[in-house]
Structure formats: C-alpha cells, structure tokens
Amino acid sequence: MSMDRREFLKAAGLSAVAGLGAKGAFDLFMPGDVDASEHEGHSEHGEGHGGMAEAGPKVRLAMAIDVLQLKDHSKVDKIRAACDNAHNIPHWDSKDDEIKWIWEDEYEHVFPDSHNEYLADEVRELPFLLMCNHCDDPPCARVCPVEATFKRPDGIVAQDYHRCIGCRFCMAACPYGSRSFNWFDPRIPLKAEGRKLNPRFPTRMRGVVEKCNFCVERLAEGKKPACVEACPDVMIYGNLADPNSKIRKVLRERVSLRRKLELGTKPSVFYLV
Numbered sequence: 362m363s364m365d366r367r368e369f370l371k372a373a374g375l376s377a378v379a380g381l382g383a384k385g386a387f388d389l390f391m392p393g394d395v396d397a398s399e400h401e402g403h404s405e406h407g408e409g410h411g412g413m414a415e416a417g418p419k420v421r422l423a424m425a426i427d428v429l430q431l432k433d434h435s436k437v438d439k440i441r442a443a444c445d446n447a448h449n450i451p452h453w454d455s456k457d458d459e460i461k462w463i464w465e466d467e468y469e470h471v472f473p474d475s476h477n478e479y480l481a482d483e484v485r486e487l488p489f490l491l492m493c494n495h496c497d498d499p500p501c502a503r504v505c506p507v508e509a510t511f512k513r514p515d516g517i518v519a520q521d522y523h524r525c526i527g528c529r530f531c532m533a534a535c536p537y538g539s540r541s542f543n544w545f546d547p548r549i550p551l552k553a554e555g556r557k558l559n560p561r562f563p564t565r566m567r568g569v570v571e572k573c574n575f576c577v578e579r580l581a582e583g584k585k586p587a588c589v590e591a592c593p594d595v596m597i598y599g600n601l602a603d604p605n606s607k608i609r610k611v612l613r614e615r616v617s618l619r620r621k622l623e624l625g626t627k628p629s630v631f632y633l634v
C-alpha cells in the first residue's frame with residue numbers, strides 16, 4: 362500500500378513534534394542537530410569507536426565499496442534491490458526518466474579523469490556501484506535556494522522532499538550525477554509493477570528531486586543502511602572521524618579511489634580495488 366505524505370508523517374510520529382517525541386522521524390526531514398553520540402552508537406554494528414580523538418567533527422559517516430566483490434554480479438542486484446525496496450524507488454522504462462539512488466556503471470565512466478590504457482582488464486571490467494557521495498563540501502547544498510538539501514552534522518547530505526521546489530539547481534551542481542528528477546508521478550510505475558511498498562518510507566511526487574539519503578531513516582532506528590544489510594562484505598560504512606572504526610581500518614589496509622577529487626568536494630564514498 363502506498364503512503365502519501367500525510368500518512369507518512371502520521372506513521373512516523375511527526376505529530377509528536379508537538380510533544381510525544383519522535384526524534385528519528387524529525388531527523389529524517391529537518392536540518393539536523395543530530396547528537397554525534399547517536400552515531401557513535403552504531404559501532405554496535407561493527408564500526409568500532411572510542412579511539413584517539415582527531416581534529417574535526419566527531420562523526421563523518423562514509424561508505425567503502427569493495428568493488429572486487431562485485432565480480433559476483435548477483436551482489437550488485439541484491440544491493441540495488443535492497444535500496445529500491447527500502448525507498449520505494451520506481452523503475453521507468455526510459456533511461457531519461459530513471460530514478461537513481463544506487464546504480465551501476467563501468468570504470469571508464471566512473472573515473473573519466475583517470476584514463477589508463479594499461480589498466481588491468483580485471484578492474485576495467487568490474488561493475489562499479491555509484492551513489493550520492495555525501496561530500497564534505499557539497500555543492501548541491503550550496504546552490505539549493507530553499508535549503509531543501511543540507512549537510513547534517515554526521516556528514517550525511519540530506520534532502521527534505523517536501524521543501525524541494527524542483528528547480529534542479531542541485532542536479533546541475535552535482536558533479537557525480539547523483540540526483541534524479543521525478544518528471545512523472547513515481548507512484549504510477551510502482552503501482553503498475555504491483556510492487557510491495559515499504560510503508561515506512563514515503564513515496565515522492567512529480568516535480569521533486571531525490572537521491573541516496575544514506576538511509577537516515579534506518580540509522581535513526583538503529584539499523585544499518587539497507588545496502589549494507591544486503592551485502593555487508595561489499596558495503597562497509599562507518600565513522601571516518603574515528604581512527605578505530607571499521608571503515609578506517611579497511612581504508613588503511615586496501616587501496617581506495619574516490620571520484621573527481623580534484624573538484625574539492627571531498628566525497629565520502631571510497632572504492633576499494
């Protein structure tokens with residue numbers, strides 16, 4: 362059953378802003394004042410914490426994607442399906458209308474500035490998974506005229522769909538093509554496919570931009586991002602600001618790449634190769 366905005370707000374308990382208490386739902390849509398300790402608590406899921414303090418924010422959530430694991434293409438499908446189902450993402454026939462939260466592309470397109478004719482075929486032929494980079498300096502947030510896109514204190518670049526006016530400035534500003542515009546009502550293909558919708562996440566409407574939200578709604582409930590839950594050996598998330606976190610450990614041990622570093626946006630998604 363699809364859920365309209367009013368139903369979602371009711372289910373999420375936003376009425377509790379008036380006094381009943383629903384911090385998770387509030388965090389989901391309001392420019393954040395998230396207590397860093399909430400995210401340190403995610404070490405229960407394996408990221409680890411409690412190391413020496415480093416300069417900068419206490420929490421900067423990030424994702425490392427083990428691309429070598431994606432030789433098994435069933436993992437790509439599993440990860441994409443987990444995100445699609447968690448967020449009621451519609452499937453359109455035309456590429457032009459596609460709504461992309463996490464999608465697949467090849468090395469040459471992902472790292473166009475790192476052309477290397479001697480690159481190992483093994484890497485060249487790997488499927489790379491792309492998502493919002495949750496940049497430390499997000500150009501999309503700078504250009505949004507209504508602050509519908511904003512960076513939370515935990516580093517997640519979030520978006521308030523209800524505030525979005527569909528100007529698409531953020532799409533023009535994002536150098537990673539991580540944002541999609543709903544040219545048509547996304548509920549049409551969802552209904553046509555007979556998809557079982559996640560009643561805990563709102564369907565969007567025509568004229569709104571959307572993207573990967575780092576599963577803020579799941580983090581607020583103490584869960585892992587859906588893609589991490591689907592394939593924890595591929596998707597490794599954690600606190601970049603914590604030197605003892607699982608993501609920092611894997612970044613110390615493996616070679617990693619980030620997209621378009623020369624632009625200075627400081628992406629928070631790493632590709633392990």
Ligand code: SF4
Nearest residue numbers: 444573575576586588
């Ligand atoms: S973090 Fe959540 S929203 Fe982002 S790609 Fe993974 S499942 Fe999708």
